[in-house]
Amino acid sequence: MAAATKDDGARVVDLRSDTLTQPSAPMKEAMVAAPLGDDVFGEDPTVMALQEKVARLLAKEAALFVPTGTMGNLICVLNHCRIRGSEVLLGNLSHIHVWEQGGISQLGGVHPRTLKNLPDGTFSLEELRQLVRGDNPHWPVTSLVCVENTHNMVGGRVLPLSWMDELGATCRELGLPLHMDGARLLNAATALGVPAARLVRDCDSVSVCLSKGLGAPVGSVVAGTKDFIRGALRLRKALGGGMRQAGLLAAAGIYALDHGLPKLAQDHAHVRTIAQAVSDLGSKVIKVDLEGVQTNILLLECDLKYVGPEQVCKRLSEVTEEERAATGKEVIVRILPMTASSVRLVVHCNISPEDIPIVVEKLIYVIREFERE
Numbered sequence: 001m002a003a004a005t006k007d008d009g010a011r012v013v014d015l016r017s018d019t020l021t022q023p024s025a026p027m028k029e030a031m032v033a034a035p036l037g038d039d040v041f042g043e044d045p046t047v048m049a050l051q052e053k054v055a056r057l058l059a060k061e062a063a064l065f066v067p068t069g070t071m072g073n074l075i076c077v078l079n080h081c082r083i084r085g086s087e088v089l090l091g092n093l094s095h096i097h098v099w100e101q102g103g104i105s106q107l108g109g110v111h112p113r114t115l116k117n118l119p120d121g122t123f124s125l126e127e128l129r130q131l132v133r134g135d136n137p138h139w140p141v142t143s144l145v146c147v148e149n150t151h152n153m154v155g156g157r158v159l160p161l162s163w164m165d166e167l168g169a170t171c172r173e174l175g176l177p178l179h180m181d182g183a184r185l186l187n188a189a190t191a192l193g194v195p196a197a198r199l200v201r202d203c204d205s206v207s208v209c210l211s212k213g214l215g216a217p218v219g220s221v222v223a224g225t226k227d228f229i230r231g232a233l234r235l236r237k238a239l240g241g242g243m244r245q246a247g248l249l250a251a252a253g254i255y256a257l258d259h260g261l262p263k264l265a266q267d268h269a270h271v272r273t274i275a276q277a278v279s280d281l282g283s284k285v286i287k288v289d290l291e292g293v294q295t296n297i298l299l300l301e302c303d304l305k306y307v308g309p310e311q312v313c314k315r316l317s318e319v320t321e322e323e324r325a326a327t328g329k330e331v332i333v334r335i336l337p338m339t340a341s342s343v344r345l346v347v348h349c350n351i352s353p354e355d356i357p358i359v360v361e362k363l364i365y366v367i368r369e370f371e372r373e
């Protein structure tokens, strides 16, 4: 089923998130046909096949299927931070810090210390060095560094490879392990045109989501050394993430990697088309930073003198009488506010090429309307 549906007769294009994808008929067929076993006994061949596939893709020794990206990150952080009083250095806009309920503290007693995320999703390596704790009984023990690629809150930006290499060298020098929240790592690899393994070469652990733009209904995979994954397996069990005949879901993940991964470039092209159209308008009300448009996420910046994020989202979700008369169409575009001044659009595999001009037309109509007000 496509994300463009009818809502009271209107055509709805839902760009709130790339988690909204519906499994395709062939994906469901692959799920039904998958050989299954009890994965808690280590006997599900489809789960094992997925884990081996992701380990190979990321050039890591081993991998583990987990229910969500949140659990994947939590497992990895807890696995690295086994000593009480551990501290993690991570971006102030990172998903782990902002959107995962402080699970690393709540459930693992791990103390977060934030580095200021720069507009490209990186942070200053100088600041990183400065925040590493010395040996002092008053302080927590710096135990891990986390990064996010692509970076969600800065608009799906890809961490520059040269920066990743410098970060890897810095962490090695400081003796700190490095975890990558790679929920959209394969979008980053697609955008850079480099193998995903290259992007995580210096990472001791990685968490990759199958249920975002790749289109699987559920699941993430964490990867690392065999030893790390042994620890991750124990933590997954403790967190209630042992999933028995999970091959049903792993089969969707395998299908997503085989069929969704090659299509990510199309999602990126769709986002660029939308971004370019908004940029070409040259509106004072809503702006786009074209340089920041790199993958399947688009941030539109509202000038708060004229309009705010909530107002933009609300207006795009309505069709007015005047609009119906002027355009002869009824189109609803669903998007979400992201920050105090921006809204976020996310394109995914259920958005078709035909949806894009429809989205563009609606956006342009609404932006012009705000300009007139």
Ligand SMILES: Cc1ncc(COP(=O)(O)O)c(C=O)c1O
Residues within 6 Å of the ligand: 067, 068, 069, 070, 071, 095, 096, 148, 150, 151, 152, 181, 183, 184, 209, 211, 220
């Ligand atoms: C960057 C990032 N990391 C982790 C997650 C968590 O994934 P999940 O929703 O599967 O827990 C998300 C979800 O949107 C995300 O955007």
